[in-house]
Structures are given as structure tokens and as C-alpha cells.
Amino acid sequence: MSDTLAALLPSVEDVMGVLRGVIDPELGSDIVTLGMARGATVNHDGLVEVKVALTTSGCPLRAQIQRDVRSRVGNLPGVTKVKIHWGELTQQEKAAAMAKARFNASQNAPDTAVPATTKVVMVASGKGGVGKSSITVNLAAELARRGMRIGVLDADIWGYSVPRMLGIEGRLSGVEGEKKIVPNEKQMGDGVLEVVSMGFLVDKEETALMWRGLILNRAVQHFLEDVRWGQLDYLLIDMPPGTGDVQMGIAKMLPQAEMVVVTTPARSAQKVATRVASMGRSNYLRIAGVIENMSEFVDPQGNSYAIFGSGGGQELADELGVPLWGQVPIDSSVATGGDEGSPAVLEPGSGPAAAALRVITSCLLEEIPKIDMAGCTARILEAANEALASLTISSS
Ligand SMILES: Nc1ncnc2c1ncn2[C@@H]1O[C@H](COP(=O)(O)OP(=O)(O)O)[C@@H](O)[C@H]1O
Ligand SMILES: [Mg+2]
Incomplete structure (x- = not known):
């Protein structure tokens, strides 16, 4: 591969950087902060592979997240193709993601008051x-x-x-x-x-x-x-x-x-x-x-x-x-x-x-399709909060 081509490719850091722009609309934080973006590989031919773990594999927002990951990573100069490897968060990771989301939503109040679904x-x-x-x-x-x-x-x-x-x-x-x-x-x-x-x-x-x-x-x-x-x-x-x-x-x-x-x-x-x-x-x-x-x-x-x-x-x-x-x-x-x-x-x-x-x-x-929250009435954050609470109790 020529040096010029290598110079054109984004770094893994760049990829993770743009993934910070992908918000899980249900949890209201970005997928890097939530631990859902688990890593990226940049191949010589411009193919970027991204590992994304969801709260549930049947997450109705999967299409939304997929589109966002694809368009943002694909927008980086030098990227020819984006491949997403889907996974599911373990119970523990899910609890950690919820805790993070809850923390962000309260104390560490996100930097803006713009709704996560906007x-x-x-x-x-x-x-x-x-x-x-x-x-x-x-x-x-x-x-x-x-x-x-x-x-x-x-x-x-x-x-x-x-x-x-x-x-x-x-x-x-x-x-x-x-x-x-x-x-x-x-x-x-x-x-x-x-x-x-x-x-x-x-x-x-x-x-x-x-x-x-x-x-x-x-x-x-x-x-x-x-x-x-x-x-x-x-x-x-x-x-x-x-x-x-x-x-x-x-x-x-x-x-x-x-x-x-x-x-x-x-x-x-x-x-x-x-x-x-x-x-x-x-x-x-x-x-x-x-x-x-x-x-x-x-x-x-x-x-x-x-x-x-x-x-x-x-x-x-x-x-x-x-x-x-x-x-x-x-x-x-x-x-x-x-x-x-x-x-x-x-x-x-x-x-x-x-x-x-x-x-x-x-x-x-x-x-820039609008976020469709239909089918997301599960109020996942609250459900998980409860699960987290019971987890804390049972582990103590
Ligand atoms: N397509 C257009 N045809 C005619 N006049 C236009 C058009 N677009 C903008 N203008 C006029 O040009 C001027 C500058 O537009 P504006 O929207 O204020 O620019 P900006 O916000 O970029 O400074 C305004 O007077 C506006 O009415
Ligand atoms: Mg103006």
C-alpha cells in the first residue's frame, strides 16, 4: 500500500471520535460513553469494521443506530466501506450502561438540554x-x-x-x-x-x-x-x-x-x-x-x-x-x-x-431521517434502573 493511501485512512481514534456522535435515543447518551461501541478496525482497503453491542438484539432502534454509524463512519475521508458487527451487552454491561446513562442524565447533566431524540x-x-x-x-x-x-x-x-x-x-x-x-x-x-x-x-x-x-x-x-x-x-x-x-x-x-x-x-x-x-x-x-x-x-x-x-x-x-x-x-x-x-x-x-x-x-x-420512537415504549431506562436496584440489593 502506498503511503499516501495510508495517510488518507482515518485512525481508530477518528472512528471512535465520530461514533461519539451516535446517540442511543432511548438512553440519551452516545454509544461510546455507554460502552456499546466496542471497538473498530481500519483495514488497508478503507473498509472499517465497527463492533456495536445493543441493549437487546431486537432493539427497535437498531436501524437508527445502524444508519448513524454507517453515515458517520462512511463520511470519514478514505473510508470505502463500513461493516458493523452486532453484539448484545451482557447483563452486567447493560447495568453499567444504564448507570452511566442515569448518571449523565442527573449529576453530570449533559452539556445540552436538546432532547436525545432530536x-x-x-x-x-x-x-x-x-x-x-x-x-x-x-x-x-x-x-x-x-x-x-x-x-x-x-x-x-x-x-x-x-x-x-x-x-x-x-x-x-x-x-x-x-x-x-x-x-x-x-x-x-x-x-x-x-x-x-x-x-x-x-x-x-x-x-x-x-x-x-x-x-x-x-x-x-x-x-x-x-x-x-x-x-x-x-x-x-x-x-x-x-x-x-x-x-x-x-x-x-x-x-x-x-x-x-x-x-x-x-x-x-x-x-x-x-x-x-x-x-x-x-x-x-x-x-x-x-x-x-x-x-x-x-x-x-x-x-x-x-x-x-x-x-x-x-x-x-x-x-x-x-x-x-x-x-x-x-x-x-x-x-x-x-x-x-x-x-x-x-x-x-x-x-x-x-x-x-x-x-x-x-x-x-x-x-437525516427523524428518529422514530414507535415501538420503544418499553421505557428501557426505567426498567433497567429497577433491575439495577435489585442487582445492588442482591449482591450486597
Ligand atoms: N435565493 C435567493 N434569492 C433572492 N434573494 C436571496 C436568496 N437567498 C437569500 N437572498 C437575500 O440575500 C440576502 C442575504 O441572505 P441571508 O439569508 O441573510 O444570508 P446569510 O444568513 O448567509 O448572511 C438577504 O437579503 C436575502 O433576502
Ligand atoms: Mg444570517
Whole structure:
């Protein structure tokens, strides 16, 4: 094998790193912490074998975990194939995993208050102005319209625009007797949006700037730790542009997050976008796809104009080895929808951008399927807690 090929292969440590992003939704912790990921082998030909032991072999979440392991490990550069060897935790290991999960859930309170059954999608970009916020709110609105409960975290602290784009106002309220923030809610179609933004905490953008340095760099952390999110199906995070501290912080706090990168068709935009993706990867986040925004403008006569160039999205996707979810054309409905607080995707029969955004939403649902807890009513953690209690008694 050539040295260059070896250099491309991930280490076992890298594999275990990405496995920390695989959460057992029932136990609410990642499979490495829980001792369910028992080891990995990286073969010369790029085949990675992973040993995963489940609480019960008939675990209804097996498909979910399988998909997650496959996509995350398969996303590592150099991996050609992923093979999972399934096993079952012994009674004792199961008890240990439960104890760990229980411990995490209590004292060592997990770093975030995001439900373990929530899929987290970071919408990132190399630079500002590419339409990241517009894409975020449209995807959120469309997902909610389809009947889901969707959280939107506006992590662009200084450049927040989500409240205006979604037409949501009002201060965030707290939970009585608890230091918790309750997101602002908005019914949308059959679903609900839960939104948190710096814009709900300050009166004017100037105030946000004044706060700078005092609490702002901790604001996102608060948003993740101290927000009482509901049982969200998805949490979309509108990231600040680039690769700063906020990005690193979120990546560390939410190892289960997946990233979608928004770029313009300009080839020059590709380099900065690639940097964002590699920041994600070095934090073991999965890059789930690329969205190209401000693609060709099509006039009513059907002539198209590549105002911002063409091909950038596909090129970036190819470079990252991930799918291009779609291309959103330049369309005034996106801008006016954003100004009026009514995302373009919600307007019936609206233009080409809305159509593209709906297709992209379906892509998201396919690439990052929502967790289906049906059949998981066994309340495994409680059952195991009882088992553990009796174990402790009988062994003493
Ligand atoms: N596909 C599009 N067609 C037309 N205007 C768009 C499109 N996408 C974004 N815009 C406009 O471009 C500007 C920047 O978009 P925004 O979503 O705020 O970018 P970012 O969050 O990346 O800084 C906004 O005024 C927005 O309305
Ligand atoms: Mg923005």
C-alpha cells in the first residue's frame, strides 16, 4: 500500500471520535460513553469494521443506530466501506450502561438540554450573505408545515435575522423557579416552530453590540444549556459565518449534530466553504450535504442567467464527497418573504425558489431521517434502573 493511501485512512481514534456522535435515543447518551461501541478496525482497503453491542438484539432502534454509524463512519475521508458487527451487552454491561446513562442524565447533566431524540442540523457557510438564514428559516417552516415540531436556534449572535424572517417577536420568557428560557413558539401548518434568538433578548441590535464581550460569547452556550426545548423532531441551527469559537463550541456540545453547508455558485466561494466543512470534520461532525443558493436566475421567458457564476455547489459537494441537496435560484420571493416574516416556501404556488426549497426539505428528511420512537415504549431506562436496584440489593 502506498503511503499516501495510508495517510488518507482515518485512525481508530477518528472512528471512535465520530461514533461519539451516535446517540442511543432511548438512553440519551452516545454509544461510546455507554460502552456499546466496542471497538473498530481500519483495514488497508478503507473498509472499517465497527463492533456495536445493543441493549437487546431486537432493539427497535437498531436501524437508527445502524444508519448513524454507517453515515458517520462512511463520511470519514478514505473510508470505502463500513461493516458493523452486532453484539448484545451482557447483563452486567447493560447495568453499567444504564448507570452511566442515569448518571449523565442527573449529576453530570449533559452539556445540552436538546432532547436525545432530536436531530440537530447545523446550517453553516464560509461567509455571510450567502443566504444561510434564508435557507434555515425556509427549511424550518417547511418541516413544521409538514407536521413536525422544529426548533430554530439563531446562533448568529451579532447578525441575527431569524426573528424578522419568521415574523416572530417578543421577549423570551423564563420558567418559574428555574433558570430556564422558554423559546418563542409559532404554529405553522400542522406543526410548531420553537425559536430562540439574541433578537428576543435585546431591544435593538445596538444593544447586542453593547453587550459584546460581557455575555455574548456565552450566549450560545446558554441557548443550548438553558433552553427548555420541547420534544423537537429537528433543531436547525443558523450558524454564524466562518469558523470561529462559536462553531467550535457548538460542535463540542452537540456531537450528534450534522452539518449542511450553504454556498453560492461562485467557484471562489468554494474555498471558504471547504474550510467550514473541515472544521466540522475535525470536530467529528458529519457533513450531510451541500446547498447551493443564488443559483441561476430564470426570467419569465425562461432565459437563465448565471449571475453569481455556476458549478460551485456541485464542485464543493464532490470535493467533500457528499450529495448536493439542491440549487435555490435567485428569486425575489425569498427576499420579500424574509422581509415580511413569511418564508417563501409557505406561499402557495410561489416561484422556483420555493419549489427548490421543498425538494431540499425532502432531501434533508431522507439524509437525516427523524428518529422514530414507535415501538420503544418499553421505557428501557426505567426498567433497567429497577433491575439495577435489585442487582445492588442482591449482591450486597
Ligand atoms: N435565493 C435567493 N434569492 C433572492 N434573494 C436571496 C436568496 N437567498 C437569500 N437572498 C437575500 O440575500 C440576502 C442575504 O441572505 P441571508 O439569508 O441573510 O444570508 P446569510 O444568513 O448567509 O448572511 C438577504 O437579503 C436575502 O433576502
Ligand atoms: Mg444570517
